[in-house]
Amino acid sequence: MIFSYSGVFKEQTSAHILSWIERYLNSNPTVTRPESKKIFRVAVELIQNLIHHSSSDSLFIFSKSETENRFSLCSTNLVDTKQSDKLVSALSAIKTISDDELRSLKKCVMDSENRSVHGGGGMGLLELAKLSNGNIESELLPSHNDKLLFCLSVHLKPIKA
């Protein structure tokens, strides 16, 4: 199964995509409710990142690999070099720490006074890493006009009982 949307992300776009994902998950008897909630949470963070941080066309892909038995959610958007340096360093830091350290870091960010204009505070990547147990990958690809294409993938395996 592959669902993809390419274009400008706005509130209404987000509502349609999330509603589709929720309907798909609810109608799939092999997906448990905890799994479904985790997948939905990842979708919310990725899509809202695109709304807040991308002004041009972006891409969101939601897929299920039957062979690897996992869901993958990917977002792709253009970033400038300055943004890309920050993203690479944040993601590198997240990938090197344990689950407990990740949770502690998230608590520190929650407790801090820093806020973005939309109310977030740099917690999106931490939340994605936590929800996926660190199964998060990123890639920066050359694009045009000093921009880079930032591809972020989050993989979710079934939750073991």
Next chain:
Amino acid sequence: MNNIFIPGTPKTPEVSFIVEARTLSLSGRSIPENSIEFYSALIAWTDTLCSSEGGVEVNINLEYFNTSSSKCLMDLLKRVESSNVDAQVNWHYEEDDEDMLEAGEDYDAIIDLPFKLIVTGV
């Protein structure tokens, strides 16, 4: 000071803030794109309630919340905490929802208020 009742939507929680009962209840889902816009009036209301005499009960029963809402919830709880009123926070989470349980534990670790983690059925 008036009660606040806002019906839930696919992106915003049902809000029931009752002056007489001194209860602040949020339920459903909180995933608005702009959480500050949604929560600022609720935080102002909380400040006013907490400046008057009496205890406060906060009931949070959310199915989903995004990271920007988590910051706003933190702001709301910190306002209650800093007001020094007698307060109780009831954090509801669905059985098997470890993410929501962990989130409740994290708020409990940060906020110095009596915190009850309450498991609910699906």
